[in-house]
Amino acid sequence: EEFLAGRSHECDYPPTVQNLPACSEPKFNIHGTSREIDERVKNVVRESLSVYRVDVERLKQLRPDVIVTQDHCEVCAVSLKDVERATCDWLGAKVKIVALRPNALEDVFSGIQEVALALGAPEKGEALIANCRQRMAAVAAKASRQPDHPSVACIEWIDPLMAAGNWVPELVHMLGAKDLLGKPGDHSPWMTWEQLRDADPDFIVVMPCGWDIKRSRPEMKILTQKPGWQSLKAVRQGRVYLTDGNQYFNRPGPRLVESLEILAEIFYPKFFQPGHEHSGWKIYDIKPITG
Numbered sequence: 001e002e003f004l005a006g007r008s009h010e011c012d013y014p015p016t017v018q019n020l021p022a023c024s025e026p027k028f029n030i031h032g033t034s035r036e037i038d039e040r041v042k043n044v045v046r047e048s049l050s051v052y053r054v055d056v057e058r059l060k061q062l063r064p065d066v067i068v069t070q071d072h073c074e075v076c077a078v079s080l081k082d083v084e085r086a087t088c089d090w091l092g093a094k095v096k097i098v099a100l101r102p103n104a105l106e107d108v109f110s111g112i113q114e115v116a117l118a119l120g121a122p123e124k125g126e127a128l129i130a131n132c133r134q135r136m137a138a139v140a141a142k143a144s145r146q147p148d149h150p151s152v153a154c155i156e157w158i159d160p161l162m163a164a165g166n167w168v169p170e171l172v173h174m175l176g177a178k179d180l181l182g183k184p185g186d187h188s189p190w191m192t193w194e195q196l197r198d199a200d201p202d203f204i205v206v207m208p209c210g211w212d213i214k215r216s217r218p219e220m221k222i223l224t225q226k227p228g229w230q231s232l233k234a235v236r237q238g239r240v241y242l243t244d245g246n247q248y249f250n251r252p253g254p255r256l257v258e259s260l261e262i263l264a265e266i267f268y269p270k271f272f273q274p275g276h277e278h279s280g281w282k283i284y285d286i287k288p289i290t291g
Contacts (some may be wrong), residue, residue: 003119007061013247013255021062030139034208035159061246064095066118071099076275099111102252111252125135128254132253132274137255139264139272140174141210144267149176150202153234156188156245157207158219163191164207168249171260177267197228204234205266206284209244213282216242220284240284241266 001017009022028040028051041051059067060176100111109129116125152172154164163181165188172179180189180199188209196204196252220242223229234240243249248259262280264272 001070003062020125021058021184023058024052025055025061027051027053033159034157034222038157038160043219052261056142063225066096066098068098068100068115068118069078081197094156100252103166105170105189105256108167108252108256111219112254124213132254133241135176136260140176142177142271143268144177145263149178150267151178151180151199152194152203152205152267153181153199153201154179154249155196155204155206158208158216159222159288161191162188164188164249167252168207171249171256171263174260175264175267177263193226197226197232200233201265202233202239204232204240205247205263206241210246210249212244212246213242216245217284238283241281242284243281244279 001014004017004020006023007017007020008024009026010024011017011020011022028043029197032040079144096118098115100114102108107131112120112129113125114123116128129269134203145251154168154172156162156164156168157182160260165182165184165186166183169179169182169184172182173184180201181195182188206220208214208219229235241261248255258276258280261272265274266281
């Protein structure tokens with residue numbers, strides 16, 4: 001952390017990095033309902049514009065040796081195109097751009113190693129990856145010994161509905177559970193309410209991209225008012241959960257280990273201690289809150 005010169009507007013972990021200057025900002029109003037945000041983003045993209053703005057002058061002042069960006073999703077975060085456009089007129093030969101493309105879990109590990117190599121610390125990348133693999137393997141092994149393995153629907157956006165893809169179905173599968181709507185390594189797919197209703201999973205885990213539990217909760221009324229919501233198996237059995245997608249599931253990095261632990265705590269509460277309850281996940285109180 002002591003070598004960091006700047007960050008994106010979305011970088012907030014560990015909390016101390018927020019003391020660094022932000023080098024980007026969104027071009028749309030990030031406040032509002034999930035439907036409003038979706039429409040704003042689509043309007044920007046429809047005009048063939050980038051969703052984010054890179055602060056060129058600030059980058060020039062910081063003169064970084066390495067810039068880490070991503071080439072996975074132009075909506076999720078500042079993309080390679082954004083960075084190249086901002087730096088093309090002044091980028092020196094000594095500045096290295098590391099563009100990550102994490103479509104699946106193995107890509108996340110490859111990206112960690114790529115960053116470590118760019119920073120001249122390959123052994124630290126290898127050690128971090130080994131630690132992540134070891135922790136995940138231990139959780140998966142414990143989950144494999146459980147007698148029952150549930151079906152799951154992971155929701156990455158509420159309105160319009162989107163299922164979680166990429167590495168999330170892999171995490172679900174590592175726990176012996178079945179992801180009914182997402183496919184490992186594929187981008188998160190849009191879906192209809194009828195698809196979710198017909199899938200009728202044992203668990204519904206809500207993890208909106210970029211949102212925490214507090215932000216997601218008010219949006220749940222969009223789902224709870226759908227015809228047939230009360231008849232869903234997960235609803236009848238009290239197995240609807242809100243998670244902090246922003247800090248865990250949406251970010252392809254070391255905290256995916258904690259994301260796996262969160263799912264294990266949700267699926268198998270009798271066998272995994274609730275170490276992330278309240279901070280990483282909360283059961284959704286299906287009964288309306290009054291007063």
